[in-house]
Amino acid sequence: MTRDLTIAEVRLTPILVADPPLLNTQGVHQPYTPRLIVEIVTADGATGLGETYGDTKYLELARPLAERLTGRSVTDVNALFGIALGVDESRVQGEVDAGGLRGVQTADKLRLSVLSAFEVACLDAQGKALGLPVHALLGGKVRDAVEYSAYLFYKWDRHPAGVPAEPDEWGAALDPAGVVEQARRLRERHGFGSFKLKGGVFPPDEEIAAVRALAEAFPGHPLRLDPNGAWSVETSLKVAKELGDVLEYLEDPTLGTPAMAEVAAGTDIPLATNMCVTTFGEIKEAFTKNAVQVVLSDHHYWGGLRNTRHLAAICAAFGVGVSMHSNTHLGISLAAMTQVAATVPDLHHACDSHYPWQSEDVLTERLAFEGGRIAVSDAPGLGVELDRGELARLHRRWAEDDGSLRDRDDAAAMRRAEPDWHTPVTPRW
Numbered sequence: 001m002t003r004d005l006t007i008a009e010v011r012l013t014p015i016l017v018a019d020p021p022l023l024n025t026q027g028v029h030q031p032y033t034p035r036l037i038v039e040i041v042t043a044d045g046a047t048g049l050g051e052t053y054g055d056t057k058y059l060e061l062a063r064p065l066a067e068r069l070t071g072r073s074v075t076d077v078n079a080l081f082g083i084a085l086g087v088d089e090s091r092v093q094g095e096v097d098a099g100g101l102r103g104v105q106t107a108d109k110l111r112l113s114v115l116s117a118f119e120v121a122c123l124d125a126q127g128k129a130l131g132l133p134v135h136a137l138l139g140g141k142v143r144d145a146v147e148y149s150a151y152l153f154y155k156w157d158r159h160p161a162g163v164p165a166e167p168d169e170w171g172a173a174l175d176p177a178g179v180v181e182q183a184r185r186l187r188e189r190h191g192f193g194s195f196k197l198k199g200g201v202f203p204p205d206e207e208i209a210a211v212r213a214l215a216e217a218f219p220g221h222p223l224r225l226d227p228n229g230a231w232s233v234e235t236s237l238k239v240a241k242e243l244g245d246v247l248e249y250l251e252d253p254t255l256g257t258p259a260m261a262e263v264a265a266g267t268d269i270p271l272a273t274n275m276c277v278t279t280f281g282e283i284k285e286a287f288t289k290n291a292v293q294v295v296l297s298d299h300h301y302w303g304g305l306r307n308t309r310h311l312a313a314i315c316a317a318f319g320v321g322v323s324m325h326s327n328t329h330l331g332i333s334l335a336a337m338t339q340v341a342a343t344v345p346d347l348h349h350a351c352d353s354h355y356p357w358q359s360e361d362v363l364t365e366r367l368a369f370e371g372g373r374i375a376v377s378d379a380p381g382l383g384v385e386l387d388r389g390e391l392a393r394l395h396r397r398w399a400e401d402d403g404s405l406r407d408r409d410d411a412a413a414m415r416r417a418e419p420d421w422h423t424p425v426t427p428r429w
């Protein structure tokens, strides 16, 4: 039967998702974080799902793109790059994400982050219409399961007093013992074999002690530390020296390609990044200066699953490793990450995922880690189904918000506990 793959309708649903009080160098996660769910419906009823950042700037770009897509085919994925509008560059010039630590904001990165959700939704709809998994549309899987690492965070046991929030079951983790306990529970529950600690929160010596404690508790397991560029070159080199025997890689110890290159020249520990190489334009300088040894792709801001494969091919040509970055996300994005990761031959590091921290989802069935891995679905499309009741509930939360949570801002969230808090100037240490 010939299918009519014309896009008849595009639905955009902004939602607010519960998030625990996870700490990073900018502040703390808000109790609820914005995400955008994209649904594309074809003329004969195939539906495709996509997910991306849900802050106002993203919504403003998503709405006109949704209108422009209607009437085109879901196979017309290349055209997305031509029809997606951008924001005025002056609105984002030099700005740093207030909650995201994804490198410098640019108009193009915003545009690609929005477009990626539509690309994923088109691929999901195509897959459903053709009876093929998304990985088959990308050339086929080269593995049956994708490995993820445990993403450890320093955290409070609850959000600040007076801030409405969902309770969380994880308790506080503010010292080496707390970090090890959190790692143990994540491993018990999901089987993770490698551990990444989000750093840049406490002075480096405390974070070195936490990584040492992890190395002792989990001998031989790959460990990573990521202070999101909070350290100077000198501090980065000191930490690299102290942890040289236990780290798989050090992630974004310092900000900017020139500083990363200086650190890379002074240590044998590979440097990974999701901050200094976040666009195709940043690759040349970073690779020719040997500033990074592993690029952590994020299909949202790289512009989708096919661009992630282009990035992986460039990395392979330069002998640079590739793996995956994660920010707060739900199951649609995890399914998309897993589908594309399944097709990348040179994926030698476990990917990051915030998913274990999300107690809410918009899927009828949560994705499950087994032995730290997500099985690659062979069902049509992404292999996930939308829970309309949950989508409506999380959208109601967004609609009823007075606007204060609709744009993620970790420094503002921190001010609820420490009124004088400002995003620290970098290098912080």
Ligand SMILES: O=C([O-])[C@@H](O)[C@@H](O)[C@H](O)[C@@H](O)C(=O)[O-]
Residues within 6 Å of the ligand: 022, 023, 024, 099, 100, 101, 102, 198, 226, 228, 274, 325, 326, 327, 328, 352
């Ligand atoms: O959500 C966080 O606190 C993370 O720090 C996130 O914002 C980063 O983008 C990310 O996880 C990273 O690896 O840098």
Ligand SMILES: [Mg+2]
Residues within 6 Å of the ligand: 226, 228, 251, 252, 273, 274, 275, 325
């Ligand atoms: Mg990072």
